[in-house]
Amino acid sequence: MSAPLLDRRRTLAAAAGFGLSLQFLARQAFAASEADLSRRKLIVVICRGGMDGLSVAPPLGDPAYAGLRGSIALGDEALKLDGTFGLHPALGAVHALAMAGQARIVPAVATPDRARSHFEAQDVLESGAAGVYGAASGWLNRAVQSLSAQRKVEALSVGATAPLILRGEAPAGSWSPGKGVDGSTRLPALLQDLYKDDPVLGPALARGLATEAMAQAAASGLAAAPAGAAAAAMSDPGGSAAPYVRQGREAARKLGATLAGFMRAPGGPQIAALSLDGFDTHANQGAAQGQLANRLGYLDAALNGVQTGLGPDWRDTVVLVATEFGRTARVNGTGGTDHGTASTALVLGGGLTPGGVIGDWPTLKAAALFENRDVAPTLDMRGLFKGVLLDQLGVDRRALDTTVFPDSGAVKPTTGLV
């Protein structure tokens, strides 16, 4: 099953040794077959609120870092990645993957939006449009639409509300932890009948019931997470009490494992979206410990749950972690950071091309800061998304440039990551 991928990685490593272009090889010599593509999985994790990239992957080696960050700067407790970057100490599982060549950071990436508004920026991040309110559906949904011409693709969002990224014409499932459907009653069938002419409720209920059936099948192998705790892990900052944080991490791990269970089930989704909120750290964001550390701990646990839960399928999976914008380079007057521009994205996966940082690092030199306050973007988020959709799922390049990311022909896909 895995032989082609393992071979590919070995060959790539050898090729790198001979100084050949990895990107060239990745695209030309190893264009993935259809059978291979249908096993491929993609999970997009959206961290809402503006995740502070300088805390996710602190540029410890940047001479300006410690001065700008003051009380929230990380030091020796950060997990080293290379001469410049480390990872936040709460991201232990991500760090272990990075050491195995299965996680990379994108330290200065941003959407095309520059308004520093959560809502505009999340809209642009999820719609994939060049500007705010440029599209009423999400780019991941339109990627599914494009792929549907070639093969059957299922998509799922985790959470009680449907995120924009997966809204649109292509039907997508959704799931959140909670009590299951009582299959012994007639109500589901009666309602489906009552909804038969309802363009919204009919399809929604049908998909919800199908996912619910899949959840019951997938959960049979898993110790069920307490519903309340899992929901809390997605949305509750958890307070400051240690037991809540521990519970939150455990719930986040189970949430990740449950999602993995869905994706491994026969006929399960190949594409999934998961949101975590609570990253809007204007005050007392903390350093190695504190508010942001707790949220990053949840993120790490959820990613760990996904990775371990996927088992052998991890090598066919890519996980993208992105946020709507980064935060100010300087700590603000209240021990936090305000809305900024570029942030750090994470790319993880068992089949990742090992390598260093993705995209250039603009540095934190005063002259390099965007508008004298934020990390300057060096990479368009759409390019990152396009590259992954192209290499991992085989989405058509023309569709990427025109429908999935409208008017984005000038934005080059970041290829060669898988």
Next chain:
Amino acid sequence: MIDRDLKAALAVTRFGLGARAGEIAQAKSDPEGYLRAQIRPAGADQPQTNGETSAQRVAGLRELRQMRREARDDAAPDARDPVKAAQRMLRDDTATDFLGRVRLGATTDAAFRERWALFWANHFTVSAVKLATAAVVGPFETEAIRPHVFGRFEDLLIAAETHPGMLLYLDQAQSVGPNSRAATYFRRASAGPERPVGLNENLAREILELHTVGVDGGYGQADVTEFARALTGVSIGGPREGPEQTGAPVFRAAAHEPGARTVMGVRYGEAGRGQGEAILADLARKPQTARFLCTKIARHFTADDPDPALVARLERSWAEGGGRLDRVAEALVTAPEAWDPAPAKFKTPYEFVVSSWRTAGGAPGDAGLLARTLNGMGQKAFSAPSPKGWPEDIASWTAPDAIVKRMIWAQAFSAAVVGERDPRELAMAALGARLRPATATAVARAESRPEAFALLLMSPEFQRR
């Protein structure tokens, strides 16, 4: 011209919170008048709570923090218990506040008035995402929102933005002018303060973007920063101000950034507390604010994509009344565009649960169960996901899983409440002329009362308004 039966059903279900027994019949003689009679200068009704003010809650929080610090110093293993108990008490208070609000919605005779209040509470969202804000969300609504919802927008705006709940939620309480006396003092002091001292622009930005002129209202980053400087000093009373001021809104002149400010092209001279309030008053009067708010009102009550004629009508009433919200409410319920028979809005989980209780009669009594119910449907009590508040659009609330969660709840709820009543009569009382033949048939053919009632609650027309 729509018939009066249909209009009565729309009045109660679209503008209110769903029909209690006999309510549609009551509205029939004059559906518009039924709604207009609910508009009153005294503001919205107040839910039953334990009566604590936000100042008392903030004082309680301070005590809890103090206990935590002491507990940390104390090595005894059981020393944490009082901390937990205090924390639990604060969480219980929040749950009680929320239960009180739902009970008011389930039982009130003036449900349009309540919907109007809920709209403004959501517009000025304070979310219970941290313990500090959780404890004051309830009092924030009762103190800053409900008394002002039929008054001038300017008064509502100033009440909301200077209330401790908002100051805590959007981090204003700690914002200090970089050149203020307080900052200078701390910089000079050899041992600096525990926390950094300086500007936080969160509140200023959200006032512009979400509460007044809107994101396209014609401001830039410089306006945000200037406004934030003007707001410095607006804070919450602490130990420094003495016990009688603890938790109350205060102005700390020493933390205020000195000097004149320019926001959206207008220069505001140094006026201490008055500087921020003068900017707020000007923002309240801007036509962009009227446009932004009237669009939002029309969207909330009628359609995700509201009729521009309705928005224009509301804007005119806003302008003529100088931002008087009773006039705008009146314009809304008398606007022909607001009475389109097709229900374009999908109930939020909160509206769904409250209207289900109104149909069933009675009100919830278990705060924990209520919290779990709404959490499962994606609308956690007092916990909007961001300062933007809960979303309005149908796509946000109709994820497949959310519909399944509504169904699971409707099934359990129906079994618990329907009793020996005739579901066909309940259906007529709930929807009146809006009841579709297909739903009436499904209800009539159901094999049990609970099944029939669940079908009614989950019917497409009950889910919409």
